[in-house]
Amino acid sequence: MKIIYKKPNCLHSLLILLLACWSCSEKKTDLKSPNILFVISDDQSFAHTSFAGSNFANTPAFDRVAREGVYFSNCIAGSPGCAPSRSSIVTGRYPWQNEQSGQHASAWLKKYVPFIDVLDNNGYVTGRTGKGVAPFQYARSPEDSLWRTTDAGGVDHSGIRYKDDKEGIEGYAKGVSGLDYYENFKYFIEHVKKDQPFFFWFGASEPHRAYEKGSWKRMGKKLEDVEVPAFLPDNDEIRGDLLDYAVEIEWFDQHLGKILKYLEDIGELENTIVIVTSDNGKPFPRAKANAYEYGIHVPMAVRYPTAFPGGRIIDAPLSFVDIAPTILEIAGASPEGMMPIAGQSFLNILTSEDNKIKGRVMDYALSGRERHSSSRYQNWGYPQRAIRSKDYLYIWNMKPERWPAGAPQKYDPKDESKLLPMHGIGSDGNYIPQSAYTDIDDCPTKTYLLEHHEDRDIKPYFDLAVAKRPEFELYDIQNDPACLENLVGKAEYIDVEKRLNEALVLELKKTQDPRVVGPDQDVFDTYRRYSHNRNFPSPK
Template structure:
């Protein structure tokens, strides 16, 4: 007799793909719980989100659609009539629960939550979305509710780490005063490696250490959630996925279309269904694929209009020949201030078009708060490398091309190298096809300005 599978989705907030031990992080023992989860299932090395900012990223995951097709380009609700994963699960008899970040899935009535811990419940005095003990208690309470009601469950557990303000930072104290979420391990500047896309300045290194202190606490939260699941006796019948909504909130990561913006650690564990210790280096999967994959895994009907496709065959050890590229986009950081971008990565090469880049407009966002951006502003006055990096971050250029295998931190723009002209033309054509298929509102502008350059 078929027993419905439970689903647990654990998300990080602003976690870079390579900040996890299993993904090569050099900070010793930074993510033991995530590493254990990866060892017990499958780790995707080409997992992506389609947009690198919180609400539209999460709403893409939960609708199987690009932001430009579900209607949420920034911090807006999805369009009326767009089906959601939790709507389908609700109709199939599932109990739906969410821990934190429910404000980033709008409108609320389209997501059919039976149990939710709101931002207010996680506010000051409640751990501010960063207390592993609270996540343990809430997860346990939700699973017990599902057991009492005799229903399979879907739980979306959303850590607020390692989103700003970072653990132990001045920014954190300024935000919340004395009633701060606790942390049990402080990562020191000497322990970290500054990402190559940032200058290695003392204040930058200090902020990277604060970020990793938050990463360690995130991992403790993951461990607490999984412990509650294990103690419930439901672990063997639960499909667990872990991913981040976007990259770290620092220049050249979050709110862009770089590798460090959209690539995410993506781990799947499903006892008795997925062989432990597998690594997939070949196939591209993205946020829009989450909803169709879950529906497929649970033997539920497909939903029309989704842009994503199920990667259940990959979980089962098969291959999918069409998973050779991924498309990314960006629209706006704050209401009324647009920074439209589109990107495509095929194999090891990534092409980005920055519609907004004209040498005058300057990018803004929370990546420009904190120590790193201020240190770059100060360092630019006396260091030519820092000056050039800062100017490129703030103003960009209309088109970019990177060899992401040789240059994952996007330091060498190859767009004008004649050796890559044929590759650029192919990537532009792939992006054009995607924009045409999705009725992208920037299609005509792309055709008129970039396609045939």
Template structure:
């Protein structure tokens, strides 16, 4: 019989509750999936019935944020509870990029393993080194076939010990080749004409997709969105298979399920930016112990909050000072909890050649972006530059990309201040508006305090502040 975990109750000498009281935990992470393509977030065209059902049975967050809209950097935050600028996770880990988390960092799977959990991962990893992000079991499956991935997880699901399953798809990330022939051919987003074993191919007509306002309403863009939608529907089927496996194993009532994406949709204006389409993401949490269902939670949370939250779900004792994020289990059942109206974001690199550090503070309706390298042209991810959606505007010499002027996308002000209650598309920069001078000053102060608190090396660029300057001989 499943017994309720009482967070904050009496812990064993090891710092955890007994194994019998520990719920299983599934963290399902898609790759480049925005809020734009989910039925439960308001899209009437996309077919995502299983994820929509999760929202009906759980909690759907409306203001959940990654802290860096780049795959590897975001995933490091998800599994450490710390911003990448403090852990060395500045950007991509693979090939010549080679960013890597400091060996001293304690990650979520390692901490859960010490607490008695079997930890398993399947699909995209994109983290380094393995000694920091070590899992007990590494499962093999095609990361583009989420049904196959779910099948590969059945052994973990059917075991007796509590488990933590890190389920990471390659969908709906763009797929190679990134430079199509001809140039205006849409990227496949992993879709295949022959389909995938066990997956029903769900295709969409370009005329039917909903073009987000930050994108141009062009035929190339619509064609790419149709491919993106198809990839998202494949995710949903695999998620449904995973839920069914939990049900058949009798684990539905003692398994917490969390669905998120690592960063926003893989189109210019979203992924690799800190504009809302890049960092504001789906987050759905189902805790079967909760009586109320279908809750819409407006708290501002970030992926830095996930590690302390999951440890709290597991009944693992920790110090709040161990992480930059905080536990949101206590406000899951609320709609607009007090004290959850401020978040921070920190982006440094995507690819190695894409140096463009940005820091963000969001306080209520106001959002401040500090473009630290603002004198540089904004760098493009290789796949986004080659995208027919961008090339159709670039090759025609278009002046606008969605609602934003192309020149404003490529060349940005040092500070961007937006009132999101009036300007959801982040077009009207208020940083030079005298009526918002006090807001700008206050948010700059908060941003610097955040950097100092989280030991951000880039704090030195506030008037050459050397308060964090080391001796050059430290670890």
């Protein structure tokens, strides 16, 4: 593990007080305790901040948090899909531990208490703007007696929006959220917080699709600045799509920057722990909804110079299940009332001046997926479990007979006795929207791959995105971040493969993953989906 350390002037006595409160399990009453600002973008891969070296996504606000704080260069999301990943954050549990409350577009059960509720009962005032823990179905009426009523990400106290503009918000790209995240945060501070410490969840909708195609041109971006990952073809269509993605990242970052400045102006920034991350990777083929590097590896930085020595880069893996216990320890709050937490606090890492940190949290991180969208017969998912060390990524595709990106063909929603064409390509050679491989968000990159899938130069990229996969995959992510060369079975990697397999299975058994320990290994496929459903033919 590499730690770049810049010595602080002093360590604040506040953390000593907090740790003392934690050890004696007393409720936190010190109103001078730190505020906590939790910031999460929607669908942003690890590589796409300027701090991480991106030449086409400019993120000065994130860069400041990373530069002045602790940057985790190997943060692994709980899932490559949004709902299960956010579930993992607020419960401190893996998605497979949370029944339907760890699955996309299913119901949130009351028993899965988020850490935010605990903060509410321990001296913090909490609030939210933007996307919370979603998409989930929350209670609609008293009949939904087992379901949670409010968003697990906290209460949205205001809904201040920009005025609609046909040219885009303030001349910006169409497709960004109409919510004014900054103004909603300001409202919370001025009208809700009062004299208590706060926890605030800023959940951006960016860079989730859809984007305004070609918005990058108006925003002054250049095709030549783009770095196209090796699992996608390198041409102007793909580069333009990546630039539109970067435009939305920058909108998110601008709001973060305004919030940081506001906190600074009112004298609260140095008493606020700022945590910035994303829920999963970018919405492109072989990224989001895939347990590959660009699907589960996300940005992560924590700033609190008062007690966390800044200017450090931690390259050991960090897991999303570790966020909840860390925040609870900071707040001096017991997880009483929550379901048993699988993660471990990394507060000792944040306050440490050396690398003498023990425990699983610094050895590897796990991620997993089940159903992402309605993409297969009877809403079946594509179950994956992954374990990520600092150098390797090991993936278990538990149902390799299924299509990883969704079925290549579906029934016509206008006439469900008819099947739409294979790969969603009509007789005119054009892609029919939402007609195939629907675990991949419709986008120019997906359309290009499908419409050119028979071209000799494009077919390899098409296969990487949608073809069936072996049960096990192993990648050297230091040398192959695109996850192109599967090392399973290669003699020189047998020991690595064995070690990661054993560690993965051990943790899945420990956390009672139904896919491994039963009794119903296919229970995840039975959970009701409350979002739009599609109709697919039975697999042969």
